[in-house]
Amino acid sequence: MDTISLPSIQNTSPADWQYISEGGSSIVFSYSGPVNPQFDGTALRLRKVSNDSPVSPDQSQSAAEGQLEEPDDPTIVFQREIIQRLVPLTYLPRLEAVKVEREWLTQLAKLCEEKRPLERRAKDRIDLNRKKAVLATDLVGGKGWAVEIKPKWGFLPSPTHLSPATVATKTTTCRFCMHSHLKSTDGENVSLGYCPLDLFSGDTDRVKKALNTLWDVWIGSSGSVNNLRIFVEGQMLRPSVLPQSLRPLATQIIPSDARHPDLITIRDRFVDSVLPLLLDTPVLRILSMHQRNLDTLDIEGLSTLWKNAHSPLGPSEGIKIPSLGSGLTQPAIQELSSFVDIYLQKHAAMDHEHPDTANLQYYCLAYLLSASFKDCSIIMRIPPVSFDGKRREGTITVIDLDVKGVDRLSKWEKLDREIVASYVGVGDPAVCVDGQKGSTRL
Incomplete structure (x- = not known):
């Protein structure tokens, strides 16, 4: 324009x-x-x-x-x-x-x-x-309140393209839980205990568990961990362990005659307010489906395909294989649009178990787009609560679906190795249940 x-x-x-x-x-x-x-x-x-x-x-x-x-x-x-x-x-x-x-x-x-x-x-x-x-x-200003959640990765990878050294770990513990472990060992404040697969599951108890954990981390970190943010009439709350810090939210979700609510009461009303919207919407299913479909090879499988394309006769002395993504230009919007044409029309029929090196460009673009869906946020807009027993509908919107740079492919490959290496051998590994496994319908 x-x-x-x-x-x-x-x-x-x-x-x-x-x-x-x-x-x-x-x-x-x-x-x-x-x-x-x-x-x-x-x-x-x-x-x-x-x-x-x-x-x-x-x-x-x-x-x-x-x-x-x-x-x-x-x-x-x-x-x-x-x-x-x-x-x-x-x-x-x-x-x-x-x-x-x-x-x-x-x-x-x-x-x-x-x-x-x-x-x-x-x-x-x-x-x-x-x-x-x-x-x-x-999505956060005006009357009422809003919740921003960064869901992250909503699936476990297929074992098809994983190495013997990583397959057991990657198909048991989700990427987010492993990454949280790595960050926490480096002293970073993270959402320990929150598993995206619970949020994406569609199961009432598991979604509630995810929301409770996100809330507890939000309170415990004074809002510094960004997987959950809460806004009241445009103002982002800065929580603490003192219930007074949550008074703006409490006035939105708790009747005025229930004065001085404690943290547990506020948390329970928060979860009760958000849970129906998350269970009723298809948004999380859509995000998980695209994440899974677009990352069908895992970064390990994509790396193997890249090496096969650059050394079709196998590893050979004197031949240096360029790093993943090296030499690729950032795709123009027309190229991405052509990719989506193929994705919507032919992806389900492609042989992803035996990917063709001729499709290397396709799989690289697919992984880039998958990363956009893995790193987005959802905002739930909740209207002012009426205490007359009538339920008022909220809205849910996906934001921050940004273009990812092709130069990040090699960085993601390296990070994946670091994340898994730090988790292999953990004494009590998290067991993450992929409730949407196999849900790949476009």
Whole structure:
């Protein structure tokens, strides 16, 4: 879309935008200014850059003199051209491009800096050189409350392409539980005890167990572990072991006559509020299905296919096989779209037990797309609770389905080896039950 015809953020004041949260690559704000049909109910997603990146001079003048048009954020194009073909639109946020300018971004950056976590401030900042940002559905602002969950990997791999050294471990303990173990041994705060396969199971008791564990980790880490986040009327809660820290949430889910609820009571009401929505929606099943189908070889099988393609006669002295993904270019959106055509029409009929090296590119793109589904989040929007006994419907939306870089394939291969090596031989390994095993229908 031509920048001239885009809505402009200049029509609002930077003070109209309330800091919500941020991830590794972007930072999100919620519109809270005067009534404005163009921005009411929206959130602004801005890209970040490393603090080590040089601050470029203002390019507005040269842009006005005929510089190339800045493309829309990849997230917008990726959702429109790829994700909407795989996930029903009703479960996706509205995403559109909006014009931004350096002076406005500079003011916003100053206003929000104190609200950002210290560890984020030390690493990165808003990219002031951008001419476009993403305007999205505001899923956490306004009345009511919202829950963000990062589910992670919802399946166990097939043993077909696993090595004798890893097959027993990988088919018993899920990737997330093994990774949590590795992180915890390095002293990192993680969601120990939470197993994504419980959340994805569709079984009431197991989903409830997953929610209870996510809650306990959220409380115990004061909200620093990001697999669970809770927002009340646009404000992200910073929990502690003191029930007072959860008062905003308690007013949403507990009758006013039940004063001073304890942590267990608040947790139980939270789980009771979220559980029906998770059990009724097909969203988790859709995510798990695509994760599993797109990662049908596991990174080990993909690595073997890569080596076979580069050394068809087997290992030979003097032949150095390039690292996984080396030499591949980042796929253009047209290439990804063509991939999805094949995925939807032919994937189920392909012989994945004996993959053809001629399909190496296909399997590499499949793994990249699988990673997008493994790293996304869901946001459940819960309306203000009525204590008249009537159930009010919430909504569930999938967010952060971002494009992954092809240069990460070799890093994922190395990380997989580290994760499994750290877990092999663990005295009491977690036994993760894949309740959706075999559910591969497209």
